[in-house]
Amino acid sequence: MTTTLITGANKGLGYESARRLIAAGHTVYAGSRDAERGRRAAERLGARMVLIDVTDEASVAAAAKTIEAGGGLDVLVNNAGIEGRTPDGGVAGAAEVTADMMRTLFETNVFGVVRVTHAFLPLLRRSTAPVVVNVSSALGSMARITAPGTPAYAYPGVAYPASKTAVNVITVQYAKAFPGMRINAVEPGYTATDLNGHTGTQTVEEGAEIIVRMAQVGPDGPTGGYFDAEGPLPW
Numbered sequence: 001m002t003t004t005l006i007t008g009a010n011k012g013l014g015y016e017s018a019r020r021l022i023a024a025g026h027t028v029y030a031g032s033r034d035a036e037r038g039r040r041a042a043e044r045l046g047a048r049m050v051l052i053d054v055t056d057e058a059s060v061a062a063a064a065k066t067i068e069a070g071g072g073l074d075v076l077v078n079n080a081g082i083e084g085r086t087p088d089g090g091v092a093g094a095a096e097v098t099a100d101m102m103r104t105l106f107e108t109n110v111f112g113v114v115r116v117t118h119a120f121l122p123l124l125r126r127s128t129a130p131v132v133v134n135v136s137s138a139l140g141s142m143a144r145i146t147a148p149g150t151p152a153y154a155y156p157g158v159a160y161p162a163s164k165t166a167v168n169v170i171t172v173q174y175a176k177a178f179p180g181m182r183i184n185a186v187e188p189g190y191t192a193t194d195l196n197g198h199t200g201t202q203t204v205e206e207g208a209e210i211i212v213r214m215a216q217v218g219p220d221g222p223t224g225g226y227f228d229a230e231g232p233l234p235w
C-alpha cells in the first residue's frame, strides 16, 4: 500500500493528481491550507484530508505528525504553488518586481518545498520506495527562458520563473543527497487552472499526467531529473 501526500490538492493539478493516484490504488492525503476547502475536496476524492499551509512551520509539523500517526509516507508531491499576480491580473516584470513580491512568492514556491520536504524526510526515509515529485514549470528552465521565439522567452514575470529555477536546483541537490529516493521535478505544461485565470491551453487531465507518472516511479526509475509529459527537459 502506497501512501501519498499532495500539497495544494483541494483544486487544480493537485486535485486531479489526487484523483488519479487514488484510482491507481494510493492512499492519498489531500493537503489543503483551508479546512473547509480541504474537507470538501477530500470528501469528493475519497482522500484523507490534511491541513497544511506550506508557508507555516507549525502547520507543516502538525501535518507530519498526523501522517506519521496514520502509518507513514511513501510519496510526497510538492504541488502547492502561486504565480503572484498583480492586482490588475498581470505579472510583475523587471520594471515592477520588488523584493517583497519575490519574498512572498518564494515563501510558498521555494521555502514551502524545503519546509515540507524537510519535515517529511524522516517518514520518507522509513519508506521502502520513497518518491518526491516537485511541481516545477518550463519557466524554470534556463534553456527555455533564454530561447527566443518560445513561450517561456516571452514570459515577462521575474519571481515565478526564478522560484521554479530554484525548485529545479533543490530537486537535484536532494536527489544527489538521497540516492535511495526517486526525486524529480516536473513541468505539467500550460494548464487551465485558477493559477492563470484558466488561460492555460491544456486540461488538468493532461497537465496532471507527468505528476501522476513521476509519483508512481519505481526504485529503478529516474531521479534528479526534470520532465514533462514528452520526456526530459533541458535545465
Ligand SMILES: NC(=O)c1ccc[n+]([C@@H]2O[C@H](COP(=O)([O-])OP(=O)(O)OC[C@H]3O[C@@H](n4cnc5c(N)ncnc54)[C@H](OP(=O)(O)O)[C@@H]3O)[C@@H](O)[C@H]2O)c1
Binding pocket: 007, 008, 009, 010, 011, 012, 013, 014, 032, 033, 034, 037, 052, 053, 054, 055, 078, 079, 080, 081, 082, 108, 135, 136, 137, 138, 187, 188, 189, 190, 191, 192, 193, 194, 195, 196, 200
Ligand atoms: N497551471 C499551469 O499552467 C502550471 C504550469 C506549470 C506549473 N504549474 C504548477 O503547478 C502547481 C499547481 O498549480 P495549479 O495550476 O493547479 O494552481 P491552482 O489551481 O491555483 O492550485 C494551487 C494549489 O496550491 C495551493 N496553495 C497555494 N498556496 C498554498 C500554501 N501556502 N499552502 C498550501 N497550499 C497552497 C492552493 O490552495 P488554495 O485553494 O487555498 O489557494 C491550491 O490548492 C503549482 O506549483 C504551479 O506553479 C502550473
